[in-house]
Amino acid sequence: MNWQPYITTDPKILYGKPTIRGTRISVDLIIDKLAAGESFEYLLSAYPHISLEQIYACLAYAAD
Helix, strand or coil: CCCCCCEECCCCCHHHCCEECCCCCEHHHHHHHHHCCCCHHHHHHHCCCCCHHHHHHHHHHHHC
């Protein structure tokens, strides 16, 4: 998956941590939640302004 359209870094947002574009949700938050056993469904309900594609982009970013 091409994660570039979904993930961005900006020194003015969360000190430049990679975030989901258009949000203040960091990639590491999503990865930590998944590693802790949270489901995709939980993340989509807890963060209704993100999409499944954005969650997959976080995984692809972490894999790179």
